[in-house]
Amino acid sequence: MGKKLKTEEILPSARRTMSAFRNFGYTFSSAVAEIVDNSIEAGANEVNININFDGSDSWITIADNGQGMGLKEITEAMRYGTERKYDSQSLGKFGMGLKTASLSQCRCLTVSSRKSLNTPYITGLCWDYDHIQKTNKWQAIKLKNTELNRKVRKPLMKNTGTVVMWERLDRIAELENPDGKRGEKRLLKMVEDLELHLGMVFHKYLSGEIKRKNLKICINGEKVRPWDPFVRTEEKLDILNPIKIPVKTDKSEAHVILEPFILPKKSDFSSDAAFESASGPHKWNMQQGFYIYRSGRMIQSGGWNRIRASDEHTKYARVMIDFPPELDEMFSIDVAKMRAKIPLQIRDLVKKETEKVVGKAKRAYGADMNTKLKRKISEVINSDEIKKEICKTNNIPKIENNFPKNTSETGGEVITSSTHADPLPVAINSTINQLDVTIPVQFQEIYETEIPDDEYFRLLRAVYDVLMEYSDSAEKKVLKEVFTRIPQFEENVIAKNSYIETI
Ligand SMILES: Nc1ncnc2c1ncn2[C@@H]1O[C@H](COP(=O)(O)OP(=O)(O)OP(=O)(O)O)[C@@H](O)[C@H]1O
Ligand SMILES: [Mg+2]
Numbered sequence: 001m002g003k004k005l006k007t008e009e010i011l012p013s014a015r016r017t018m019s020a021f022r023n024f025g026y027t028f029s030s031a032v033a034e035i036v037d038n039s040i041e042a043g044a045n046e047v048n049i050n051i052n053f054d055g056s057d058s059w060i061t062i063a064d065n066g067q068g069m070g071l072k073e074i075t076e077a078m079r080y081g082t083e084r085k086y087d088s089q090s091l092g093k094f095g096m097g098l099k100t101a102s103l104s105q106c107r108c109l110t111v112s113s114r115k116s117l118n119t120p121y122i123t124g125l126c127w128d129y130d131h132i133q134k135t136n137k138w139q140a141i142k143l144k145n146t147e148l149n150r151k152v153r154k155p156l157m158k159n160t161g162t163v164v165m166w167e168r169l170d171r172i173a174e175l176e177n178p179d180g181k182r183g184e185k186r187l188l189k190m191v192e193d194l195e196l197h198l199g200m201v202f203h204k205y206l207s208g209e210i211k212r213k214n215l216k217i218c219i220n221g222e223k224v225r226p227w228d229p230f231v232r233t234e235e236k237l238d239i240l241n242p243i244k245i246p247v248k249t250d251k252s253e254a255h256v257i258l259e260p261f262i263l264p265k266k267s268d269f270s271s272d273a274a275f276e277s278a279s280g281p282h283k284w285n286m287q288q289g290f291y292i293y294r295s296g297r298m299i300q301s302g303g304w305n306r307i308r309a310s311d312e313h314t315k316y317a318r319v320m321i322d323f324p325p326e327l328d329e330m331f332s333i334d335v336a337k338m339r340a341k342i343p344l345q346i347r348d349l350v351k352k353e354t355e356k357v358v359g360k361a362k363r364a365y366g367a368d369m370n371t372k373l374k375r376k377i378s379e380v381i382n383s384d385e386i387k388k389e390i391c392k393t394n395n396i397p398k399i400e401n402n403f404p405k406n407t408s409e410t411g412g413e414v415i416t417s418s419t420h421a422d423p424l425p426v427a428i429n430s431t432i433n434q435l436d437v438t439i440p441v442q443f444q445e446i447y448e449t450e451i452p453d454d455e456y457f458r459l460l461r462a463v464y465d466v467l468m469e470y471s472d473s474a475e476k477k478v479l480k481e482v483f484t485r486i487p488q489f490e491e492n493v494i495a496k497n498s499y500i501e502t503i
Contacts, residue, residue, distance in 0.1 A: 014135075015132060026101050036202065048062075048063045050219075058187065060105075068114045068161050069123065074124075091297055108126065108130075108168045115160055152165050207226040230291075249326060256322065257320070258321050260354075262364060287302040290321050292323070295325060299333065308358065327343070
């Protein structure tokens with residue numbers, strides 16, 4: 001028999017631990033998503049979120065119609081580090097989310113639950129952060145049926161389920177004066193962000209893509225719409241071959257599914273509204289990259305996990321990566337479920353696949369930009385007024401034949417005559433091929449919208465810069481002449497950018 005160890009049980013300080021656990025890095029939206037995870041796991045198909053602004057008395061409730069909990073279960077649920085078993089589809093992992101996510105946003109968390117319709121009994125427990133700070137004891141406050149807030153009891157009158165209530169929202173309304181207009185405005189903005197976030201994180205559940213786990217989420221009565229990052233209803237979507245990557249763990253082998261997509265360019269979307277919506281909460285450039293899912297729940301939305309940098313030319317590339325909870329350790333999933341790492345074991349393979357999709361996205365993007373640019377450049381230098389002026393100053397009698405034709409006649413292509421004497425088209429031609437690697441990002445972005453005046457001049461400036469860069473000195477001279485004759489170019493571009501003068 002081994003020697004009996006002498007031990008000393010050292011309990012964590014309630015005051016200090018709870019304070020530290022408030023800082024796992026949740027945002028407001030990711031904290032609410034943690035609570036919704038629990039509802040899904042409890043079999044709920046409806047989650048109603050109510051956010052009520054009332055200055056420092058503001059409150060939030062998240063109510064589900066899941067299986068609910070009895071007194072014993074709710075007590076365990078309130079423990080930091082709930083003891084329970086997880087199955088292969090579980091969204092939970094650490095036994096922490098309910099408490100850490102809630103108290104990252106508020107100082108008072110109440111959970112009430114009803115397990116059976118046969119009894120009117122509703123159980124309630126509360127973690128009051130200020131009580132813990134005072135007592136330094138892990139004491140949750142028990143609430144009798146009659147002591148429970150009406151807002152917590154009401155959703156459980158007719159069905160089983162669980163209601164989570166957040167009060168004293170110090171992290172949400174952390175303004176000096178939460179009762180003022182600014183506090184209200186801020187909360188409204190947070191509601192908007194929350195809608196987008198939940199629509200994104202749970203889109204597979206909200207759209208019914210996850211079998212037998214249909215979900216409806218409402219925020220203040222408004223239904224949250226799913227946001228599919230891969231716009232899988234768009235006809236022109238380019239779907240690349242999915243691949244299944246086997247991954248060995250200590251205990252078994254599991255699979256990671258990788259599905260790459262290249263989203264359509266703006267003109268290929270079914271509507272402008274669809275294109276706008278596809279850009280996502282953080283817009284096109286930030287939304288490119290990996291979408292990592294764990295059991296169908298999104299953990300990461302965009303970014304290339306240091307496999308490559310995000311750039312304008314690859315903004316339409318999005319790659320779905322789905323892994324099962326068995327691979328949690330390998331993906332280094334964090335408590336707040338906001339980050340995951342690509343495991344070393346599959347990194348090279350993921351990189352190789354990423355290069356394929358990125359290469360294809362770049363080619364598609366480059367072709368698109370070239371067509372647009374050719375059209376725009378042609379429009380810029382093709383005006384009659386400029387043609388006339390150039391004819392005059394360069395003594396070229398038949399300049400019309402030498403310039404690129406009006407693009408409406410050529411279907412957007414720049415056509416130049418092979419017998420021309422003017423150096424300008426040469427400059428353009430030598431430039432066109434370089435455009436997709438040289439155009440500044442801001443310049444390309446404005447193609448997504450109608451071009452307002454100042455953007456138009458920014459565009460001209462960018463065209464000018466690119467053409468200049470790839471022209472020899474004779475071409476540069478003509479180019480400068482052409483551009484300075486464009487109406488208002490001098491006032492709006494040269495006067496504001498003195499460096500042009502010195503080129
Ligand atoms: N809405 C709910 N309905 C029923 N049971 C719930 C609900 N919310 C929480 N629970 C129970 O409370 C437990 C603790 O929840 P908590 O979110 O703290 O941890 P977890 O979900 O197990 O893991 P994780 O820390 O990864 O979220 C859950 O495992 C579940 O048994
Ligand atoms: Mg949880």
